[in-house]
Amino acid sequence: MSDNKSKFLAEFPKIVDELKQDLAQYGMPSDAVEWYERSLNYNTPGGKLNRGLSVVDTFAILKGTTATQLPSEQYSKLALLGWCIELLQAYFLVADDMMDRSITRRGQPCWYKIEEVNEIAINDAFMLEAAIYKLLKSHFRSEPYYIDLVELFHEVTFQTELGQLLDLITAPEDKIDLSKFSPAKHSFIVIFKTAYYSFYLPVALAMYVAGISDPKDLKQAQDVLIPLGEYFQIQDDYLDCYGTPEQIGKIGTDIQDNKCSWVVNKALELANAQQRKTLDENYGRKNADSEQACKKVFQELNIQQHYLQYEDSVAKELKTRISQVDESRGFKQAVLTAFFDKIYKRSK
Amino acid sequence: MSDNKSKFLAEFPKIVDELKQDLAQYGMPSDAVEWYERSLNYNTPGGKLNRGLSVVDTFAILKGTTATQLPSEQYSKLALLGWCIELLQAYFLVADDMMDRSITRRGQPCWYKIEEVNEIAINDAFMLEAAIYKLLKSHFRSEPYYIDLVELFHEVTFQTELGQLLDLITAPEDKIDLSKFSPAKHSFIVIFKTAYYSFYLPVALAMYVAGISDPKDLKQAQDVLIPLGEYFQIQDDYLDCYGTPEQIGKIGTDIQDNKCSWVVNKALELANAQQRKTLDENYGRKNADSEQACKKVFQELNIQQHYLQYEDSVAKELKTRISQVDESRGFKQAVLTAFFDKIYKRSK
Ligand SMILES: [Mg+2]
Ligand SMILES: [Mg+2]
Ligand SMILES: [Mg+2]
Ligand SMILES: [Mg+2]
Ligand SMILES: [Mg+2]
Ligand SMILES: [Mg+2]
Numbered sequence: 001m002s003d004n005k006s007k008f009l010a011e012f013p014k015i016v017d018e019l020k021q022d023l024a025q026y027g028m029p030s031d032a033v034e035w036y037e038r039s040l041n042y043n044t045p046g047g048k049l050n051r052g053l054s055v056v057d058t059f060a061i062l063k064g065t066t067a068t069q070l071p072s073e074q075y076s077k078l079a080l081l082g083w084c085i086e087l088l089q090a091y092f093l094v095a096d097d098m099m100d101r102s103i104t105r106r107g108q109p110c111w112y113k114i115e116e117v118n119e120i121a122i123n124d125a126f127m128l129e130a131a132i133y134k135l136l137k138s139h140f141r142s143e144p145y146y147i148d149l150v151e152l153f154h155e156v157t158f159q160t161e162l163g164q165l166l167d168l169i170t171a172p173e174d175k176i177d178l179s180k181f182s183p184a185k186h187s188f189i190v191i192f193k194t195a196y197y198s199f200y201l202p203v204a205l206a207m208y209v210a211g212i213s214d215p216k217d218l219k220q221a222q223d224v225l226i227p228l229g230e231y232f233q234i235q236d237d238y239l240d241c242y243g244t245p246e247q248i249g250k251i252g253t254d255i256q257d258n259k260c261s262w263v264v265n266k267a268l269e270l271a272n273a274q275q276r277k278t279l280d281e282n283y284g285r286k287n288a289d290s291e292q293a294c295k296k297v298f299q300e301l302n303i304q305q306h307y308l309q310y311e312d313s314v315a316k317e318l319k320t321r322i323s324q325v326d327e328s329r330g331f332k333q334a335v336l337t338a339f340f341d342k343i344y345k346r347s348k
Numbered sequence: 349m350s351d352n353k354s355k356f357l358a359e360f361p362k363i364v365d366e367l368k369q370d371l372a373q374y375g376m377p378s379d380a381v382e383w384y385e386r387s388l389n390y391n392t393p394g395g396k397l398n399r400g401l402s403v404v405d406t407f408a409i410l411k412g413t414t415a416t417q418l419p420s421e422q423y424s425k426l427a428l429l430g431w432c433i434e435l436l437q438a439y440f441l442v443a444d445d446m447m448d449r450s451i452t453r454r455g456q457p458c459w460y461k462i463e464e465v466n467e468i469a470i471n472d473a474f475m476l477e478a479a480i481y482k483l484l485k486s487h488f489r490s491e492p493y494y495i496d497l498v499e500l501f502h503e504v505t506f507q508t509e510l511g512q513l514l515d516l517i518t519a520p521e522d523k524i525d526l527s528k529f530s531p532a533k534h535s536f537i538v539i540f541k542t543a544y545y546s547f548y549l550p551v552a553l554a555m556y557v558a559g560i561s562d563p564k565d566l567k568q569a570q571d572v573l574i575p576l577g578e579y580f581q582i583q584d585d586y587l588d589c590y591g592t593p594e595q596i597g598k599i600g601t602d603i604q605d606n607k608c609s610w611v612v613n614k615a616l617e618l619a620n621a622q623q624r625k626t627l628d629e630n631y632g633r634k635n636a637d638s639e640q641a642c643k644k645v646f647q648e649l650n651i652q653q654h655y656l657q658y659e660d661s662v663a664k665e666l667k668t669r670i671s672q673v674d675e676s677r678g679f680k681q682a683v684l685t686a687f688f689d690k691i692y693k694r695s696k
Contacts, residue, residue, distance in 0.1 A: 119447040137499065158481075165475065
């Protein structure tokens with residue numbers, strides 16, 4: 001594990017302690033305090049932590065330094081905001097796994113799959129979200145940008161819920177209807193469900209703390225990070241179909257799961273009547289033959305080629321936008337370049 | 349329906365319209381906008397609306413007027429806060445019904461029981477909560493007490509979630525263990541799960557808008573409203589066991605549902621070894637004979653008598669507290685008396 005990541009992880013137990021003390025101060029019995037502790041620890045760390053780490057890294061770039069060189073108090077404050085994003089993600093994932101009826105997450109049973117937990121996971125998800133506002137209040141209440149942080153979390157949370165809703169009603173696993181899919185819906189789902197909280201949120205949080213939060217600068221950040229987040233998810237969709245299990249660390253299941261993926265949307269755009277019929281009859285079906293039939297259509301339509309074209313053009317466009325970012329108020333192109341470089345042509 | 353209630357109800361379609369327009373402005377496709385509209389209308393009105401109405405009524409009392417005499421713009425603003433409480437309640441109830449695996453709510457199927465909805469209800473609950481902060485932002489952002497409203501909703505939401513958690517782990521329907529019950533836990537569950545959002549929240553909201561929100565006054569309100577809310581729930585527990593179906597509009601099920609009710613807690617406090625054994629063997633069992641065996645123990649222990657004693661003493665204490673409320677900064681005893689009178693010796 002990188003030093004960066006282990007330093008960030010070392011902040012989490014302090015946060016859990018603070019939240020436990022908060023519960024104890026309400027007079028919560030110890031079994032309930034332990035329950036909350038277990039939910040926090042089970043659901044929050046354990047992912048890649050890219051979102052959380054990005055808050056610290058972005059702040060460091062804005063201040064012309066590195067994460068490791070930040071004074072320890074300042075580091076903890078930024079890391080706490082990073083952990084707030086991880087808590088937000090935990091809130092979404094606990095719920096998403098229930099809604100998707102998933103079995104495992106990050107190599108362990110989904111939280112709601114634990115026998116004693118079950119539907120209590122819903123209230124646990126609520127309490128993961130509530131932790132964000134507890135922490136913001138206790139650490140940022142006296143800052144002039146406190147209300148901006150609170151409103152930003154509200155806004156991004158709502159955007160993510162909008163993306164989730166559209167995803168859920170467009171591509172339910174048990175009711176396949178490809179006529180509901182469209183490139184516009186795919187773009188909306190991806191941007192709202194992923195890009196805002198994963199790409200824009202960490203940068204915007206760091207910008208507020210750094211005092212570089214002119215609406216023009218927030219817009220400059222958003223104008224790059226949202227299409228970058230969309231590109232990231234399109235890569236994810238692409239790799240689900242075309243990545244090797246060694247590359248992506250799992251076997252892709254989007255076709256069998258009726259996912260409103262970039263791949264199928266591109267195919268629907270290009271398909272002739274016969275190919276469309278094949279997709280209608282095979283997409284979202286839970287068997288290998290149907291999956292193969294879809295993949296054959298994708299092959300005929302040269303989806304891989306179309307992906308590479310999309311990737312080239314979006315990369316070019318993003319590089320141009322980044323190079324045109326106005327740094328006069330203190331915002332830095334390097335913040336965006338750091339994100340771009342992590343994502344461009346990744347294979348996992 | 350009272351004029352008061354129909355006037356309040358007439359505000360809701362405006363709120364739904366505002367939220368729909370908000371979604372449209374994000375570019376949400378119309379099927380998703382309609383989904384949200386349906387969830388808002390299905391889950392938010394339809395209850396007694398006491399909480400929402402209390403915001404308007406409290407404000408009117410503080411201003412020495414009545415709800416009907418408020419200028420229409422002011423009425424709408426207070427009613428909007430009332431609807432924010434109803435949205436908060438909708439968020440809790442959608443989730444509570446899933447966690448309790450309930451079948452109906454307010455004479456219709458629970459939202460998650462609707463065939464197309466199912467687990468999507470979780471995300472719908474999230475979006476009911478998010479509506480609160482959307483509305484606060486669009487209607488109160490320029491008020492000096494805006495952050496107080498936001499923090500109050502966060503705080504009360506968290507308190508309710510704490511009560512819900514303790515309730516869920518103390519009294520799961522399928523794992524009966526009366527040794528987990530205690531009067532202290534009952535009191536915590538009731539106060540946190542119900543009293544804060546149902547009694548304190550409406551009054552505190554009205555106090556902020558009226559500009560009568562000195563921490564001393566908020567504390568005066570809380571010191572009466574929290575025990576009053578506890579009393580209300582204890583009545584509810586009592587009526588579930590001793591009210592006639594005509595009185596309470598349903599057949600009580602707390603005994604069969606293994607509820608951590610005031611009645612069983614009082615009985616556990618007073619039971620001898622034999623009676624305790626009967627309760628251990630029969631409470632929470634889903635059959636009429638076991639229920640009768642529990643009721644027989646309650647009878648032997650004179651629970652009704654103990655309830656009347658509790659009611660007398662809490663009523664006396666609350667009347668004393670109300671009479672001692674300091675009105676010098678503008679807070680009024682009449683606010684608390686109005687609540688007290690609605691609840692004392694109610695039979696439904
Ligand atoms: Mg999922
Ligand atoms: Mg999902
Ligand atoms: Mg994927
Ligand atoms: Mg229930
Ligand atoms: Mg319940
Ligand atoms: Mg009851």
